[in-house]
Amino acid sequence: EDKVVQSPLSLVVHEGDTVTLNCSYEVTNFRSLLWYKQEKKAPTFLFMLTSSGIEKKSGRLSSILDKKELSSILNITATQTGDSAIYLCAPANAGGTSYGKLTFGQGTILTVHP
């Protein structure tokens, strides 16, 4: 069965801090890995990673995939209170009828205090 483990489960920081969120996965037919941000509504897409070692960046957020270690990290620099959310990672399946199916981790709850 596909498995995703995120760590830490929760994190409390102050504005301006830098955080690193971790995601480890075991997926039988790996295609890509997606990161989402979930506030009190729908998960919002952040990044899709398909190649090892290539950093994707969007403003203060960046992410990288390590296919050898079956892991990914999400970095947020100079955190702001608006970054408070649950961050979800989800590998996408490449196999047959399960193509595209996302397996979600339990998420990291990030709280940023002013």
Added chain:
Amino acid sequence: NAGVMQNPRHLVRRRGQEARLRCSPMKGHSHVYWYRQLPEEGLKFMVYLQKENIIDESGMPKERFSAEFPKEGPSILRIQQVVRGDSAAYFCASSSGPGDATDTQYFGPGTRLTVL
């Protein structure tokens, strides 16, 4: 370009009633996925549909749950004879289909189902 639309946003049902949840994918998207988020749990895959076809329903309970994505109109997730354990947030996501740049799934706002 409107995003993924779901309705209703909140649905209250009594035990034994039926719940119908609707999802309209983003314009140009023909692949729909349904996920369920139980309280204090992560998102779990339920079913993957393309127009008029169920591709993968491995995550959907065998009884009481069904899904469709007709040629015209939204995708429907139907739960018959609801029980309290069905109370959850149900999210729909859509993508434009297979391909490195196109299989990103975009999520709708969800339907929060409460079973009394």
